[in-house]
Amino acid sequence: MADYYRYLWSTTWPNLIVLFLIFGVVLSRMGWKFVGIWRYARDAWGFILWTGKALIWVGVLGIYTELLLFSQPDWFAKPGIIQGSVQGKAFDSGSSSYVVDIRNGSERKQFYVDFYVYEQLKIDDQVKLLYLPARREVVRCELVGSLQ
Secondary structure, eight states, X not given: OHHHHHHHHHHHHHHHHHHHHHHHHHHHHHHHXXXXXXXXXXOHHHHHHHHHHHHHHHHHHHHHHHHHHHHOGGGGSOOXXXXXXXXXXXXXXXXXXXXXXXXXXXXXXXXXXXXXXXXXXXXXXXXXXXXXXXXXXXEEEEEEEOOO
């Protein structure tokens, strides 16, 4: 499980850092304004305006969070695990990625792997994969059995 989230962090850290910075700046400014209103004004109108601004910023932060989850849906999905045999290997020139076909019973799925894993796998090797369910990128590949 740690491999899964470590891999997600390594592929999405710029998005998460920006999201955390936006949250930090907005929440600190809203907290500072609330303290200012509480200390100096203490009037109902100031609190009503602050509440309106807070609701707007909650909406903006919700949109930013939704954009992150739309572009990186694997953060809140359970990691996929499949065990099966390698049925095919190919290089997808359109996306410049390496693809392996895995058969598990009657089910056949395609997964994206890195060059090293692609070179090591042979047709009919038995493998166990830990993968991102939405993007189908392999996080960990274990060779369970081989014909050679």
